[in-house]
Amino acid sequence: MMRLYYIAFLAVSNLKSRRLRTFLTVGGFTLGVGIIVFLLSFGYGLEKLLVERIIKFENLTVVEVASASSNLIKISEDSLEKLKNIKHVMYVSPSVRVPAQVKIEGSMIDVAVYGIQIDKFRIENIEPLSPEKRIGFTSSDAEEIIISSGLADTFSDKNFEKGDQKIGLHLLLQRQVSDEEKQKSMADTALQIDELKKQVIEESVKKTGEVDNDYISQKLDELEADLLGRDENEAEVIEKDVEVTVKGVAKGSDIEAFVPISFLKSLAEVKNYDSARLRVKTRQDVQPVKRTVEELGFLAFSLADTEEKINQIFTIVKVLIGLFGGLIIFIAALGVFNTMTISLLERTKEIGVMRAIGIESKHIYKVFLFESMFIGIIGGILGIVLGIVSARIVNLIMNLIAVKFGGEQTSLFYFPAVLVMAILLAVILISVLIGLYPARRAVKLDILDALKYE
Template sequence: MKFYDIIALSWKNLMANKMRSLLTITGISVGIATIVFLVSLGYGLQALSIRKITAISSLTTLDVTPAQDSIEITDSVLKDFAKIDKVEKVSPLLSFAGQVTDADKKTDVVAYVVDKDYLGLQGSKTEFGGLFTKDDQIVLSSGVAKALSLEAQDLVSNKITFTGYTADKDGTLIKNEGEYTVAGIIDDTSSAFAYVPISSNFVTASTAYNSVKVKVTDTNALASVKEAVQSKGFKASSIADTISQVYQIFSIIQIVLASFGIIALFVAAIGMFNTMTIALLERTRDIGIMKAIGVRNSTVRAIFLTESFMISFLGGFCGALSGILFAQFINWVINILAKSVGGQAEKLFYTPMPIVLAIVVFSLVVGVITGFYPAKRASKLNPLEALRYE
């Protein structure tokens, strides 16, 4: 019998009992949809965590701090770092106490003196306005605006006075004041801080910086640069370390989530096995007829296998689709809820297509395995006995 005739016959068998076929396909769909949904959730949460982490710092950046008090990060150290192979940029940070004055209002802030590259390396993003490009610009947190009783967006482009208090080598407090234009606001209402350009008069050749960001050319260079920095007596940590830990944690979460889905699919597979076995009993007479008029055993087996293949394919396809749609729906609902309480919309689900494909293939394999035994029994049936079956 030709292949498409086998498909046509299997399809007619499926259609002969629409309700049962539909229920079986639904069973498989639910199993597959559960797996797709849970795996998407796992990947989504992982991607979300990585996004949150990389928002703090970029992947190719090392955070360097002195390993002990006797060592300081000075200009000469920065030059040393810049000479290390595969180092792209070196960007220091100095923090001290300061004040921001806007008109008659005044508030205390933590001031960070950084160069223009620093905020980019850190992955900082402004909620309003942009990062500073000129030396007379400043970036504030929305916490500053709050402390000044101003709306964050109203503060952008305002001229403010910044007063910084640094200490020199002897510990004498030096007060510096300057006029700045607010370039942008970083969304952080919980703390008041200001980023001030380095070329202002807060740093001297002898300034000891608090920390320095060292950007390497690519992630492969992280290890060697890290070693070089450590050999000079500094501590270096990179976000890549954290991320690999996150990946580890999430691979465990993925397995747990996928196991739940596999249990669902297992239940569905038992249902499918049941359906195929009942279909076999129900069609015993038909099998007898087919064999009696000259349909080969191998064809009978192929018809049964094709039928279970169809069930699992339809189940897998519908399941994958509904799993993705359900994930999107849940994401939409959660985002609406989050927005209503003032939270940010996030993408909680991420469905990698190769994984979906793998899951659908998995459902096909389960389907064919499930159909194998009934198909084999059908092909082994004695036609006369099958014809006598009522």
């Protein structure tokens, strides 16, 4: 009985005896696999880069809450209590946005100031400009501010990162209208409309001597539109000038700043919030919490949804790349099939001799399968190496260009171990399947016909 290592040795010897043909066949496989590895690693790399830049893992357990566009339901203190009582919610962090102006040595610039709840400060995901520095407030009502790097850059002569610098802040605060005041306003409006109806009817009778319904309807529409078109939420604007201490600079190109929400409340009464963030226990809790929030009448959003959409898009991209790669492998596989078929024809007499001296058909069958498999193994490994090396070179060139134009270095390619192993195994499997046809033909050859073959 012929041992496997001898069969393998014989298969390698046969491949080495036809070096040029073997080289071209393996080269075709190598090129095809290299292209697949390059393209798929680029797709995986872009997906990974995009997800990492936009989404941080801790934000995947955060649900953003905002008032619906109708503005009928506000995020009030009562609303916060309802949000806190939702199952799986760990805590709630509200925020308020206030228009303001920053004053530094006579210069003024418009800025959006956000009041944030600092006992859960980390949920706001405010990153320091310098990773080695930590930023935060000394107390929940401290007259302190954290500014964005976009705002800091407008005052390039100032080094705000060292902290504890004083700046002027001109805040435009609105006295928010309570629900009771809104209801009273709506009741007053209804009374005014009833009174206007009486006046319009009297006016119509005086002008025409009768009740002119068309005139009354047109006039009432105009007056009601004027009354109802007034902003119910129009509130008294309170201007406040305060001096605050800069406690650090956060990453962000927007012109914005952050102060403790209790500090804003000390300047003007805050009844409603612009938004709130809910921290849930696990990613699996995000969707149930979102549904509950929407049932309460609020808008709900999570970066987990964004991640899912990104993954869906890149899944389609990777499938298309895979189909393209499959076409390339198919073309390379035709080369292997051609090589093995020609090899069978050239070795017909050799096969007849092997059969005549007593070598079993199954061993000849295995020789052809081993030859085909070795082509797949060598081509697959070299192709993976080619794809990885090509990707590294392209990534290096792109990083050099990025640095030259003031950008930052990054990795555009990603090579999951599972992907690499799957490609290698797929190539080997395809090679073995291709070798089945010539292997079967080899064992079915008639010994006498094979010996007479020239």
